[in-house]
Amino acid sequence: MIILSRSEIEALIDLDSGLSALEAAYIAASDGRAVMPPVGYLAFADKDGDCHIKYGHIAGDPTFVVKIAAGFYGNPAIGLPTSNGVMLAFSAQTGVLEAILLDEGFLTDLRTGLGGAIATRALCRPDARRVAIVGAGIQARWQVRCLQQAMPETQLSFSVWARSEDKARETVSVLHSEGIDVTVSTDLERLCRDAEIIITTTPSREPLIRDVWIQPGTHITAIGADAPGKQELETALVVRADRRICDSLEQSLDHGEFSTAFRAREISAENCIELGAVLAGKGAGRVRPGEITIADLTGVAVQDIAIANSVLNADRRFRTV
Amino acid sequence: MIILSRSEIEALIDLDSGLSALEAAYIAASDGRAVMPPVGYLAFADKDGDCHIKYGHIAGDPTFVVKIAAGFYGNPAIGLPTSNGVMLAFSAQTGVLEAILLDEGFLTDLRTGLGGAIATRALCRPDARRVAIVGAGIQARWQVRCLQQAMPETQLSFSVWARSEDKARETVSVLHSEGIDVTVSTDLERLCRDAEIIITTTPSREPLIRDVWIQPGTHITAIGADAPGKQELETALVVRADRRICDSLEQSLDHGEFSTAFRAREISAENCIELGAVLAGKGAGRVRPGEITIADLTGVAVQDIAIANSVLNADRRFRTV
Numbered sequence: 001m002i003i004l005s006r007s008e009i010e011a012l013i014d015l016d017s018g019l020s021a022l023e024a025a026y027i028a029a030s031d032g033r034a035v036m037p038p039v040g041y042l043a044f045a046d047k048d049g050d051c052h053i054k055y056g057h058i059a060g061d062p063t064f065v066v067k068i069a070a071g072f073y074g075n076p077a078i079g080l081p082t083s084n085g086v087m088l089a090f091s092a093q094t095g096v097l098e099a100i101l102l103d104e105g106f107l108t109d110l111r112t113g114l115g116g117a118i119a120t121r122a123l124c125r126p127d128a129r130r131v132a133i134v135g136a137g138i139q140a141r142w143q144v145r146c147l148q149q150a151m152p153e154t155q156l157s158f159s160v161w162a163r164s165e166d167k168a169r170e171t172v173s174v175l176h177s178e179g180i181d182v183t184v185s186t187d188l189e190r191l192c193r194d195a196e197i198i199i200t201t202t203p204s205r206e207p208l209i210r211d212v213w214i215q216p217g218t219h220i221t222a223i224g225a226d227a228p229g230k231q232e233l234e235t236a237l238v239v240r241a242d243r244r245i246c247d248s249l250e251q252s253l254d255h256g257e258f259s260t261a262f263r264a265r266e267i268s269a270e271n272c273i274e275l276g277a278v279l280a281g282k283g284a285g286r287v288r289p290g291e292i293t294i295a296d297l298t299g300v301a302v303q304d305i306a307i308a309n310s311v312l313n314a315d316r317r318f319r320t321v
Numbered sequence: 322m323i324i325l326s327r328s329e330i331e332a333l334i335d336l337d338s339g340l341s342a343l344e345a346a347y348i349a350a351s352d353g354r355a356v357m358p359p360v361g362y363l364a365f366a367d368k369d370g371d372c373h374i375k376y377g378h379i380a381g382d383p384t385f386v387v388k389i390a391a392g393f394y395g396n397p398a399i400g401l402p403t404s405n406g407v408m409l410a411f412s413a414q415t416g417v418l419e420a421i422l423l424d425e426g427f428l429t430d431l432r433t434g435l436g437g438a439i440a441t442r443a444l445c446r447p448d449a450r451r452v453a454i455v456g457a458g459i460q461a462r463w464q465v466r467c468l469q470q471a472m473p474e475t476q477l478s479f480s481v482w483a484r485s486e487d488k489a490r491e492t493v494s495v496l497h498s499e500g501i502d503v504t505v506s507t508d509l510e511r512l513c514r515d516a517e518i519i520i521t522t523t524p525s526r527e528p529l530i531r532d533v534w535i536q537p538g539t540h541i542t543a544i545g546a547d548a549p550g551k552q553e554l555e556t557a558l559v560v561r562a563d564r565r566i567c568d569s570l571e572q573s574l575d576h577g578e579f580s581t582a583f584r585a586r587e588i589s590a591e592n593c594i595e596l597g598a599v600l601a602g603k604g605a606g607r608v609r610p611g612e613i614t615i616a617d618l619t620g621v622a623v624q625d626i627a628i629a630n631s632v633l634n635a636d637r638r639f640r641t642v
Contacts, residue, residue, distance in 0.1 A: 001423070003324070035363060035364075037361055037362060037363065040361050040374060040376060041358060042356060042377070042385060043356075044378070044385075047413070047414060047415075049413075049415075049416055051376075051385070051387075051411065051416065053361060053374060053376060053387065055361060055363065055372075055374060056363070064363060064365075064372065066372075066374065066389055068409065068411070068418075070411060070416025070417075071416065072414075072415050072416040075415055075416070078415075080415055080417070083416075084411070084415070084416045084417050085418075086409065086418050088389065088407065090372070090389070090391060092365055092368070092370075093368060093393075094370075094396055094401055094405070095365075095370055095372065095391025095392065095393040095396070095404075095405045096391075096401070096405050097389075097405060097406075097407050097423070097425075100421060102322070102418070
């Protein structure tokens with residue numbers, strides 16, 4: 001059995017392999033080749049904490065993966081990170097535990113970033129350059145890094161807005177030091193009006209992005225809404241969009257960015273399509289340059305399966321060198 | 322973070338502490354102090370394998386526990402054990418992963434044995450001595466060991482019947498070498514007619530134990546039926562029993578030993594009671610010596626929580642010595 005620490009995992013990770021693995025996993029999920037039972041959930045109300053258990057198997061994969069991810073939102077006050085987590089890989093032939101990835105939530109952050117990049121690349125206009133990043137947390141950074149990696153031929157320029165300007169400055173400073181073309185924005189409306197790509201990464205419970213700000217041809221990837229009550233985009237914008245794409249129809253319509261419009265019967269499931277179907281060429285993503293496209297990503301177990309296998313494959317290659 | 326191997330766990334385990342911990346956990350569950358979400362499940366039909374994820378938290382406990390247990394029934398043919406598993410303990414204060422118990426299924430076997438012993442001790446006649454063990458697998462052995470430990474003042478004599486007489490002989494030989502008073506039985510009917518306690522541990526899909534064989538005053542602990550389609554006791558016997566006790570009403574009536582009688586509307590949920598309520602003195606177990614009592618144990622996450630905490634407490638004591 002293999003046990004890898006967070007730093008070992010960080011050293012093994014290769015974003016390009018991760019992008020390929022996740023793309024294949026989204027396609028497998030939409031093809032019906034992935035088994036992803038309902039997510040397990042435990043709440044710790046007195047500690048403002050919770051735990052999600054995501055698990056599943058892609059037909060033909062030699063392993064199945066169980067991910068346990070905890071989020072305790074009072075942790076920063078006592079000097080601990082909010083997120084914790086571990087991924088376990090078992091043989092799908094024998095049930096033997098093959099690997100423990102002590103990633104402390106790193107792989108969840110990363111696979112969320114990679115998922116966003118895959119959706120954004122697949123759906124933005126080919127000539128899109130100006131990327132608005134809304135929010136300045138860990139996930140904002142990963143969305144930027146992964147999109148930059150996913151579109152190496154494109155001269156993307158990023159601008160980051162956050163409620164806390166200090167936090168936006170800090171994130172911009174970190175990304176800038178990594179060689180990324182990125183600035184701070186202090187005006188969310190102007191940022192959105194100017195953007196060709198908007199990526200939202202906040203835990204907002206009320207819409208931040210107004211419908212009237214969004215120009216034809218814009219692509220939006222919405223990452224934040226992953227639980228009931230969360231919403232980053234004005235409902236009118238979700239309704240107005242020409243194309244609505246999500247990683248999981250079931251989740252997006254239940255508790256993702258599309259759920260408010262869906263419950264109000266302003267959109268139906270037939271007006272949405274899964275990312276895997278778009279990637280497989282079985283459904284339409286962006287058809288015309290002037291369309292507004294929205295990708296809502298709530299997070300699916302195939303991402304965890306794919307990223308865990310990507311790490312394990314890298315580890316195997318490393319060991320056999 | 323602590324990582325314990327199977328042999329380290331075996332060295333730390335103390336059956337008496339396990340019995341106390343499990344008894345408290347059953348009571349907590351029936352008191353509503355335990356959160357036990359539905360069990361996660363993955364099937365691997367082509368390999369005759371499956372994986373169960375049990376997890377939960379007892380209010381006030383410093384940790385919460387996630388158990389992943391795999392059973393691949395073709396493994397023995399390739400020289401591997403059927404069961405595999407791992408238990409993870411996380412802080413319920415911060416979500417930090419505190420311990421990985423690489424028990425390979427050992428703790429599941431043990432906690433199942435301890436649960437059976439607790440039910441049997443609570444429900445058998447005080448003067449019961451003759452114990453029939455039906456089945457001769459790993460769980461048969463644990464039921465014997467744990468009951469012996471749970472009733473140290475009582476001169477129990479065990480007799481083991483199994484479809485394979487060779488397997489029964491092997492199990493008897495192992496238990497005998499551990500100092501247990503145990504013999505082989507080759508006649509299931511006679512064994513059951515003579516017994517004061519019957520413990521069934523088979524994966525049978527059709528009733529093995531006939532109603533007419535069972536004498537007034539007998540207690541039966543049924544361990545085998547833990548999934549739809551499994552049944553060890555004739556339905557008429559379940560209906561005839563004076564007291565029906567189970568670890569989880571929801572599970573027992575859905576896919577445990579009481580489910581066939583329940584679906585046939587021959588018993589109702591009000592005719593059954595949870596073991597925790599009996600242990601807490603909130604409900605009746607055995608009331609009169611002549612009653613037939615049946616305990617149906619399908620397995621609950623609080624057992625896993627309790628046994629994991631019992632190991633971790635022992636480890637802490639060991640480290641501070």
